[in-house]
Amino acid sequence: MIVVNERTRLEWRDGMTAQDVLDAMGYRFSLITVTINGEFVPKDDYDEHRIPDGADVRAIHLHHGG
Amino acid sequence: MTEGLFARNVPGMRRVLQQACVGIAGCGGLGSNAAVALARAGIGHLILADSDRVELSNLNRQYFFQGDIGRNKTEALSEHLKAIDPDIRLDVHIREISPENVAKLFGKADILIEAFDRADGKMWLIRSWCMAFPDRPIISGNGVAGLGRTNELGVTRTGNIIFCGDMESDLDLGLCSARVAIVANMQANVAIELLMS
Numbered sequence: 001m002i003v004v005n006e007r008t009r010l011e012w013r014d015g016m017t018a019q020d021v022l023d024a025m026g027y028r029f030s031l032i033t034v035t036i037n038g039e040f041v042p043k044d045d046y047d048e049h050r051i052p053d054g055a056d057v058r059a060i061h062l063h064h065g066g
Numbered sequence: 067m068t069e070g071l072f073a074r075n076v077p078g079m080r081r082v083l084q085q086a087c088v089g090i091a092g093c094g095g096l097g098s099n100a101a102v103a104l105a106r107a108g109i110g111h112l113i114l115a116d117s118d119r120v121e122l123s124n125l126n127r128q129y130f131f132q133g134d135i136g137r138n139k140t141e142a143l144s145e146h147l148k149a150i151d152p153d154i155r156l157d158v159h160i161r162e163i164s165p166e167n168v169a170k171l172f173g174k175a176d177i178l179i180e181a182f183d184r185a186d187g188k189m190w191l192i193r194s195w196c197m198a199f200p201d202r203p204i205i206s207g208n209g210v211a212g213l214g215r216t217n218e219l220g221v222t223r224t225g226n227i228i229f230c231g232d233m234e235s236d237l238d239l240g241l242c243s244a245r246v247a248i249v250a251n252m253q254a255n256v257a258i259e260l261l262m263s
Contacts, residue, residue, distance in 0.1 A: 038225025040196035
């Protein structure tokens with residue numbers, strides 16, 4: 001089991017990637033920051049970056065304004 | 067003229083903050099207000115970077131005045147910060163921040179405050195900082211637009227990335243002075259807390 005954005009629980013499977021999590025969540029925003037257990041994951045690595053079981057995944061949508 | 071300037075600080079604050087360096091990436095609504103809060107807190111060293119000049123439309127939320135219009139934001143802000151603490155050390159970069167120069171511009175900073183207006187900029191700045199300095203915190207303003215809803219503003223931390231804001235409002239709502247300044251001061255407050263810990 002992994003937890004996404006401190007709310008949603010997803011069943012973990014072997015080989016699961018950051019991109020799999022984004023797909024499962026239906027997140028298609030381009031302006032997003034992803035961390036796995038607090039570690040930043042570059043966009044280019046989403047397809048390769050494996051998620052460990054029990055991971056704390058954050059997918060944070062960035063908003064204009066400042 | 068600085069004796070007693072920090073006399074009302076939390077005990078021990080000045081001693082620690084005097085040794086610290088914080089980068090301010092963007093000197094607009096978030097950056098100018100966060101920089102002022104950090105100067106008043108007794109931070110020793112700030113790195114300011116922005117290529118823009120002050121425009122009249124900035125004055126609804128940014129720490130500038132009528133007489134600053136047309137000046138480089140970093141230069142005008144430097145003057146205001148020195149007017150608070152003449153001893154503050156400032157590194158000023160009047161240039162566009164890019165993914166290629168983040169590490170060079172802010173390499174001396176213990177913490178970076180992300181103070182961009184555009185979300186795409188926020189994204190590459192977080193990426194560039196995390197790739198260059200994975201052990202150093204970046205504090206981002208995310209969701210500052212609209213008015214009111216003070217209780218929806220919060221701090222979200224994941225690793226060394228800390229977000230301040232409501233995490234959902236976007237620019238189409240417009241920007242309100244008080245709400246932007248609250249988030250900027252939250253960013254400064256988090257920076258102070260991290261440095262003190």
